[in-house]
Amino acid sequence: MEKIEFDYSKYDFKNSTSKYKIIFNEGLSENVIKAISKLKAEPEWMRDFRLQAYKFFLKRPVPKWGADLSKIKFEDMVYFARATDNKAKSWDELPEDIRDTYNKLGIPEAEKKSLSGVEVMYESEVVYNSVKKELEALGVIFCDTDTAVREHPELVKKYFGKVISPNDNKFAALNSAVWSGGSFIYVPKGVKVPMPLQAYFRINAANMGQFERTLIIADEGADLTYIEGCTAPVYSKDALHAAVVEVIAHKNAHVKYITVQNWSSDVYNLVTKRAFAYENAFVEWVDANMGSKVTEKYPSVYLMERGAKSNVLSVALANKGQHQDTGTKAVHLAPDTSSVIRSKSICLNGGRTTYRGLVKVKKGATDIKSSTKCDALIFDNKSRTDTYPYMEIDEEESSISHEASVGKINDEQLFYLESRGLSENEAVNMIVLGFIAEFVQELPIEFAVEFNRLIKINMEGSVG
Amino acid sequence: METQWIEEYKAAEEKAQSSLPFEEREIFVKYSDRDDVFLPKYESKVTSIDYENPDEEQVKITRFSEAMEIPAVIKKFKDKDKIQAFINSKLTSGIIITIKDDSEIKEPIKINSRPSENCAYKILVHAGKNSKASLIIDESSEKNIYFGQNTDIVTEENSDITLLSVQNFAGVTAKNYNISSAGNIEIIELLTSEGETRERIWMELLEHSEIKIKQSVIGNKDSYFDIETEINHAAKNTKSNVAYKAALADSSKSIYKGVILQGNTAYNSYAYLSESSLILSKDAKSISVPSLEIGHNELKAYHSASTEPINKNAVFYLMSRGLENNSAKMLITNGFLSQIFSEDTFGYEIINDKIMKKLNSMEF
Structure with missing residues (x-):
């Protein structure tokens, strides 16, 4: 089995944007x-939606x-910006420079492993899309959102814009106005998607705002896992990534949404x-934020009906x-709902x-259980970690708890590991992992291997 | 009492108001409201503060009207928000408590206030090196008045100060503490007002200092508590332990905002902040934001928060032993509060008496 290499040098490439067919002025x-x-040859309602959202964007x-x-x-x-005018149906049809970029990122390997249909996002639009026949047979729709607007209006x-209204916040409004690309998934009643669906996102042009729009609908009793991983080449100018995921x-139904965010260090995410x-649905957000200059991201779950559950890690x-x-x-918002939140930061x-x-409990939402735990690891006195847990409880019949701790790496653990022959760096890595x-x-x-490497790379030079 | 420095001070504070925010911390702005309640247009009247000085040799207590010049403690602090300046600009009286170096005051210094009209006053405490003393501040009023109080405390190295404050007002209470401590300080507070209360504690911990805060509110009817505590670990080897408990009945509301600041000078510091609310009725409301802002790694910081209803099994058990519903709930609430007010707490009798009085007057 070929390993996915995770070496930062591979991000030091920069594809020329001169080959892009269409680039709008700034x-x-x-x-x-x-x-x-x-x-995009969009229907009128979508154009109006965008224009309305633009007004909200200006006001917010x-x-x-x-x-x-x-x-x-x-x-x-x-x-x-649009990299190619026509979408490629297979890998070989992709323009060479784009293929080259993905090769460096290890996409073909991921595909070879047949994890699922890989939907690759390059620039604002999906250019490569290979949805497995297996999914089609199940009636699952997995395509980019632009296609969905055309084919599944x-x-x-x-559902579009119903979970996050265009007036929700400034960046949601901006996304609603200029969104492009993103994934659309519909899983019909009772269907369990057997493999995780994945999409890789990439930002390539400098100063390029990327505004993908993802919409996932799990019908009654459906089950799916979606994975999104982000990487981006390093640029000197700030790029903005303002996605909306509904x-x-x-x-x-059960939906598990996994994100590994590793934008380059000049991206505003x-x-x-x-x-x-x-009712009785279960939503899980599994979210890692490793890259970017600034990330502001608060995956949320609105527990609308009795028995709904959420888990955020x-x-x-x-x-x-x-x-x-x-x-x-x-x-x-409803009785008998529960939420679990686990947060780890370094x-x-x-x-x-x-x-x-x-954590908010609305009046009438009785018998709520919610637990939050935040742990922070701080390495030096130049770094900073803050914890602001807000709890707004309007209902008597609810049990809410919150815990947080902040500290450095335990010296005794470090000493023990070193006494067993590990170097300080190895010991730190082991404790952090x-x-x-x-x-x-x-x-x-595959993600776990990649993720562990990413952590190790980040930890380099953190001791001594 | 109007000596010249007071006049000047009040005028300066009046001016300072305009440039100060209603809520100092951006993140809490959302949870700080009722500006019109806490910043009313009113005339403050002179009210007397009674005090008992147990040891006139070691402790000096002076009224503002007797002080010839502006006390040093005042100059030590800057106003943090509009309300603090507002109260300072309306001052009607004030006292200065100076505890001498190396003194040990066995009996507590008592301060009592039973205002019947709008008032604003200031308590200044200066505790000298190696001093040990305790204070009991008891304030209440059944009248619908505005009660504003700013307390400034400076403690020197190795001092040991315990402050017990009990208050019960029917009207509006706005209270601010500015504390700069190089010694040990413990604050025990019980708030049982039926009116609206806003309290801020700004604490600066200097080297080798330690603070313990035990705060508890009991809310019934429409009582409203907006409580904020900021503990700034400004130097190394500092320790803080903050506990807040709210028992909320009827349509009472508690907003608790706690901040632990450990900047990059807080080497070897330890902080613990806990908040818990017991919700006794379906209209009661609790909001809590126990936050941490940490900028150093050689330290430990923890916080915890919980909101829970009264345990139905416990009520059922007590009722099966012959207690009525009301007294069963009262017993459980008392047990909840006694987790921070244990029998060895300073002034336990006073607190327990106040808690029982309050709980007896409530309907569960």
Whole structure:
């Protein structure tokens, strides 16, 4: 079995953007939005949706409570670029430079392993899409959202923008106005998807804002796991990634959404992710934030009907110059719902992690159980870790608990491991991997291997 | 009491108000409201503060009207928010408590206040090196008044100060503590007001200092508590332990915001913050944000928070032993609060008496 190499040098390539067929000039206006919509040959309702969202975007202020976002220049962004005009049906049809990039990232290996249909995102649009026949036979729809708008308009229209309204926040509004690409998944009643669905996302052009829009619908009793992994080449100018992910889990459905975010260290990653869980549905967010300059991401679950459950497991690592502002929201709107939140964060070399979570229990939502646990590991006195758990409880019949701890690597553990012959670096790695083991266990094996390597690379030079 | 420095001080504070925010911390702005309640337009009247000085040799207590110049303790602190400046600008009286170096005061210093009209006053405490003393502050009023109080405390190295505060107001209470400590300090507080209460504690811990805070609120009817505590571990070898408990009945509401700050100078510091709410009725509401801001690795910090209803099995058990529903719930609530007010707590009799009085007056 060929291993997926995880070596940072492979990100030091930069494909020329001169080969792109269409690149819009920097800046945003109603005309740009109309042009995007026209180019995609979208129905009128979608164009109106975009224009409406643009108005919200202009009205909404840049949030001030979190990381410093004042350096984002919305007018200097490119809002749409298309790498190839026609989508390739197979790997060989892809243009060589794009194939080259993916080879460096190890996509073909992932495919060879036949994990699932790989939907590869390159620039704003999906250019490579190989959905397995197996999925089609089950009636599962797995395509990019642009295709879904064309081919499954009734489904898209019913759910699009219903979980996250375009007026939710500034970045959701921006995404709603200029979105492009992303995954659309529909799993019909009672269908259990046998393999995890995956999509790789890539940002390539400098100053390129990427605004993918993912919509996942799990019908009654459906079951699916979706994996998204992000990597990006290093650029000197700031790029903005403002995705919107909407998940709808109907009665008795189960959705597990796994993210490994590893954008390059100049990306602003401001993502809105939200799921609606209906009767007895179970939604899991498994979320790792390793890369980017600033991440603000709070995957949330709205527990809409009796018996819904949510489980959120997240890991954040902030190295030099990074600020990972992450957390979770669990909003209990119905009785007998439960939520579990586990957060692990590591900061070193002046990196900064923030946990910002909300557990909300609305009136009438009785017999709620919610538990939150946040652990932070801090390596030096240049780094910083903050914990802000908000709890808003309007209902008597609910049990809510929260715990958090912050500390450094345990000296005794380190001493013990070193006494058994491990070097300090190996010992630190082992303890850190143990600290996040709970998370890594949730990942498929290829991801877990890749993830452990990523942690080790980040830990280099953290001791001594 | 109007000596010249007071006049000048009040005028300066009046001016300072405009540049200060209603809520100092951006992240808490969402949970700080009722501006009009805590910043009303009103006239404050002079009210007397009664005090008992157990040891006149070691402790000096002076009223503001007797002080010839501005006390040093005042100059030590800057206003953090609008309300603090507002209260300072309305001052009607104040006392200065100075505890001498190397003194040990066995009996507590007592301060009582039973205002019947709007008032604002200030308590200044300066505890000298190696001193040991305790204070009991008992404040209440059944009238619907505005009660504003700013307490500034400075403790020197190796001092040991215990402060017990019990308050019960029918109207509006706004209270602020500014503390700078190089010694040991313990704050025990019981708030049982039926009105609206806003309290802020800003604590700065200097080298080798330690603070313990035990705060408890009992809410009934429409009582509203907006409590915020900030513990700043400003130097190495500092320790803090904060516990907050809220028992909330009827349509009472508690908002608790706690911040532990351990910056990059907080070498070898330890912090623990815990918050728990017991919800006794379906209209009661609890919001809590126990936060940590950590910038150093050679330290330990923990926090925990929980919100729970009264345990039905426990009520059932007690009722099966012959207790009525009301007294069963009262017993359980008392047990919940006694987790922080154990029998060896300073002033246990006073607290227990107040808790029982309050619980007896409530309907569960």
